[in-house]
Amino acid sequence: MSTRELTLADFEQTVSGEGIVLVDFWAAWCGPCRQFAPIFEKAAEDNPDIVFGKVDTEAEQQLAQMAAITSIPTLMLFRDGVLLFNQAGALPPQALGGVIAQARELDMDAVRQEVEAAQEAAANGPQDEVGLDDFAAAHSQGAYVVDVREAAEVAGGRVPGAVHIPMNDIPARAAELPKDAPFFVICAVGSRSRQVVDHLRAQGLNALNVDGGTHGWAQRGWPLES
Secondary structure (H helix, E strand, O other): OOOEEOOOOOHHHHHOOOOEEEEEEEOOOOHHHHHHHHHHHHHHHHOOOOEEEEEEOOOOHHHHHHOOOOOOOEEEEEEOOEEEEEEEOOOOHHHHHHHHHHHHHOOHHHHHHHHHHHHHHHHHOOOOEEOHHHHHHHHHOOOOEEEOOOHHHHOOOEOOOOEEOOHHHHHHHHHHOOOOOOEEEEOOOOHHHHHHHHHHHHOOOOEEEEOOHHHHHHHOOOOOEO
């Protein structure tokens, strides 16, 4: 099966359906995107039962913003409407094949139970702080994340999709943050993000601190993007 172009009009309907859906966010000017394109096309040919969608981030800027795309190419994988994989960077063929194989083998009933448990724990726990497991569950569903570390720290790797706003820039850039939805603030271990969350919540924003921070995320063996 060949790939198909996705737009704002049909994206939600496509990714929320049954089965596996892979989405490649790309742009014509992006060299790594062009390198990844034939790998993505070959995977589509090898897996005709899977939907392989492509989103041109130049033509679909609103969709890219809604999906919190900060780097391209970015690959997302959905199964039965649940976002299971969200990572920036061009994957080699073997790695892409591994992502697909893992998605096929998952027990989706167990995945849904884990997501529901994490959401319940977050709802019943402290209203302004979450642990790494709950954060990971929210991140897998496309949560908005702000990394408040310094540029030199972020260069060493950040949680995929995290928007970088250094701590000292937060007061001047608070208008860029979501106003009608919760979002997560992360630093190295949770102390600076704690201060940022206190400041943002005083401004009426629903900010949540990630206890354990980026170091804890990395120690779990979870992926970072540069």
